[in-house]
Amino acid sequence: MSGTTSSFLGSPLLLPAPRATAFNPTRLHSTPQMSLNNPNPITTLTKLLWGQSLPPNLLISTARTAWSAAWHLMMSQLAPSDPTGTYTRPTSQFRLSPLNPLSRQNLHLYVGLPCPWAHRTLIVRALKGLEDFIAVSIASPGEDGSWEFKDYNCPIPLQDKDMMIVPSLDKACGRKTLKEVYNLMRGGYSGRSTVPMLWDVDKKEVVCNESYDIIELFNSGFNEISADNGLDLSPTPLKKQIDDWNRIIYANVNNGVYRCGFAQSQEAYDIAVNELFGALDMLDEHLGNYRYLCGDTLTLADVCLFTTLIRFDLVYNVLFKCTKKKLIEYPNLHGYMRDIYQIPKVAATCNLGAIMDGYYKTLFPLNPGSIRPIIPTGCENEMLSKPHNRESLPTVKKDAEVLVQ
Structure with a gap:
């Protein structure tokens, strides 16, 4: 992923609970009032120009045109697109290769x-x-x-x-x-x-x-020093299935959410969002029968899918316009995400506050106000830690093939 679009202000500290006070219904709609001795100069100017009315059409159209031009300029650097407005992810410049021996030291x-x-x-x-x-x-x-x-x-x-x-x-x-x-x-x-x-x-x-x-x-590559050298997330008998799943997941889900959020034309967005939710529908159906993508074995394909799913309702559903359904509306996908989240050590890698800040507070072209919405209830640690009961799914025999639909 390009070093583009994220910021982190940290998770909130645990502060002492405030002293209980009597409920005051007037507080529900109260807002701070600006001092009459220090009025907002922009508000003062607009009242002088057009009173309480909306700005004139010419100003609105001029501002819209200027913002659209600035938006496309920023997006061309943030998220390069092809002539149809479809986001095109830059390729990684530094790859591992058998031709270049790797020193595993330091x-x-x-x-x-x-x-x-x-x-x-x-x-x-x-x-x-x-x-x-x-x-x-x-x-x-x-x-x-x-x-x-x-x-x-x-x-x-x-x-x-x-x-x-x-x-x-x-x-x-x-x-x-x-x-x-x-x-x-x-x-x-x-x-x-x-x-x-x-x-x-x-x-x-x-x-x-x-x-x-x-x-x-x-x-x-480090099994000789790994603390869990018995774990293999890409076993040889499953490599073809893992590759098949990765082709589907990368194009339609991992990169699919970015193709939605960074689309620069309606046509590009419509194609991306339909492919995204078509893939999520298929994955939800598949995971109703199998604990993981390749059966009862956690693989690299599951890791790749998980990191998009854990961000879906936090960020992509809202900021990237992936609004057809929330992940929590997919019972199998949401249970599958909780299953992986609850694997020891995984939850510690999921700093949800940093994830939200990284998108909402840094992606200026998508969120100019930098206002971060409240974390959805379905994404809180308490919900993610609820039992998933996916252990009860049928165990897949070693000689059984899990077909990618």
Whole structure:
């Protein structure tokens, strides 16, 4: 995911409960009144120009035209599109390759909490028990959308006593922004400074910034030192199924929500939203029969789907206009998401406050007021921790093929 569009102001601190007071119904509709001695100059000017009426048509049309031009200009940089207005995701520049031997010593992972692509790497790193071997620095989106590093020393304990992952300083290079880290490479760097990014500390080189390459490496490339080397999220008998699912999920769901939110024409949006919800309908039906995508085995395909689902009602349903249905309206998909969320160590990677801030407070072209809505009830930790009862689904035999519909 390009280092674009997220910011983090942190989760709220736990404050003492306020003293109880008598209910006052007049407070429901009361709003602070501006001092008469210090009126808003814009309000004063508009009253002088056209009183209590709406602005004149010419002003409205001029403002609409100017805003539309500015919006398209910003979106062309934030979310490049093709001539039809369809969002076209830039390709990752640094890929893992068998032709380039990888030194497994002194690697460092850079991520941003709002980013679903970076979230994949945090989950697989945690599930494989690589926390002590692959150190991580967690960037926060700045006001201009670039990734920067901030000190944040207030982790919040979860119900299962895991510690929620929070933004940090740059622990490997001591830089203030991720762009500065990329620029440490020989010859510098002029491309997008994106997360996730795997960094060779000794060579000062970007090893990889493609999320799927990184999670495949974490799954199988460090088994000699992994705390859970028995876990295989991409077993050989399931590789074809995993690839089939990933092709569907990436185009229609992972990238599908961005194709909705970043569409620059009605036609592009209509196509994207129909493909998104067609895929979600199919997935919900499939997961009514199987605990995970490939049967009763958690795979990398499930990790890739989860990081979009956990953000769906928080962000994509509202901000990205994915409004046909909420995820909570899909009983199997929502139960499946809770199932994965409740796997030990996964919840600690899901900083919901950082996710919401990262989209609503940074994606200015989509939310100029930077107002973050309240977290939906269905997305709160209490709801996500409710029993999912998916263990009761039929166990799939090892020789049974799970067909991708």
